[in-house]
Amino acid sequence: MGSPDQQTAERVLRQAISRGDMPPGYRLVEAEMVALIGVSRSAVRLAIDALVAEGLVERIRNKGARVRVVSTEEAIAITECRVPLEGLLARKAAERITDAEAERLQAHLGTMTAAVDSGDLQKYSELIRQLYALVADAARHPIAADLVGRLQAQLVRHQFQLSLRPGRPRVSLGGLTDLVRAIVDRDPERAEAAASDHLRGVITALSEPSPSGGAA
Amino acid sequence: MGSPDQQTAERVLRQAISRGDMPPGYRLVEAEMVALIGVSRSAVRLAIDALVAEGLVERIRNKGARVRVVSTEEAIAITECRVPLEGLLARKAAERITDAEAERLQAHLGTMTAAVDSGDLQKYSELIRQLYALVADAARHPIAADLVGRLQAQLVRHQFQLSLRPGRPRVSLGGLTDLVRAIVDRDPERAEAAASDHLRGVITALSEPSPSGGAA
């Protein structure tokens, strides 16, 4: 979008936020970001503007920017939007996926199964995101992919919290296995249904109270 | 978002673009915008940044900003995303609409019918947008409403082009009448189906070659 410096700042901040190094509510002081990233204040400022536009960061006039706090209600609303959009992507992917992509998808599913078996939840959470990215690529629908990507970026924290619940990864993996199968079978209807079902399950899980700790 | 000046610039530009005063491809020269709007260059610059983030404007480094040209293919892809999102909004609206809102919706439908009867297509096109806004309000789903609003903003030109086709407004009005009926009847299923059907019709119409002139 902007200068290389701005892109750098954007990348660093986005990663720091999604990795949790800068948790929701964290104050983004411009001078600190300048020192951290090593670019000019203008670049930092523009990068923050971009993240505000994406909904990852909130800015209050004269009071600075903070990493946006996404409540459980908002997380549900965001996922409600994702339900049909991921369905759309899954359907398009089933229609358009190449053999090479299909193989890659199945291999990825294997990696995910291994991660669940070994109990590496951090990794599994990241692999889920990559799976969605693979489906979005295969769908060749940049607009839906962009929308879904932005929505998902706001949910990283909730998704990770979700994967911490006992039994949840197994359920999740089952749904995603169905999704991958439907896509590699080139069955658009089944793929769309699998994607929607899976995310509806996410909504249900989000609606239930978290076993440990509150919504934050 | 930003200073009042920036908001002013954003509002003026957005309106100019959606009204067609600045057609797709139009070059947004910063100095001109400063003279036109009467705010500082920084404010214009930030406003343009915001519009770029919304997808209304395209910026090429060192070459300035232009009103984004949305091809027919992109318009279809955008509408494909709108199909299920408007469906979601329609369903939520049917669940949550108040009596006052329902009356307002029906009154609006009356205005639309009158506009079609009188052949005022410009007005009808605008009324359609307002109808969607009313539905979005009633749905109380700010996230979906925001997504749909941004998508729709990119389509104003195509939607107007569409309404110029002979017979199209009648078809459109019929579909929207069904939608309004389902919502005021508090029938979520039917509302969702009506919204989706209507937009699928839009996709079909967009796919057919335009009778006069090309895709632009």
Add this chain to the structure above:
DNA sequence: CACCCAGCGATTGCCAACAATCCTGCCGAC
């Protein structure tokens, strides 16, 4: 003791000038 308010450091917001880049028109060479 609690409350209020003035002063101060920290932080953000804005502007004007400067630097970098691009487009246009013109000149010369082949």
Add this chain to the structure above:
DNA sequence: GTCGGCAGGATTGTTGGCAATCGCTGGGTG
């Protein structure tokens, strides 16, 4: 006559500094 390239003007991008605002601290007062 056409192509290459080189100023000159126009436009965008960036930097540094200044103004505005905020939150906090400390002193004064009821």
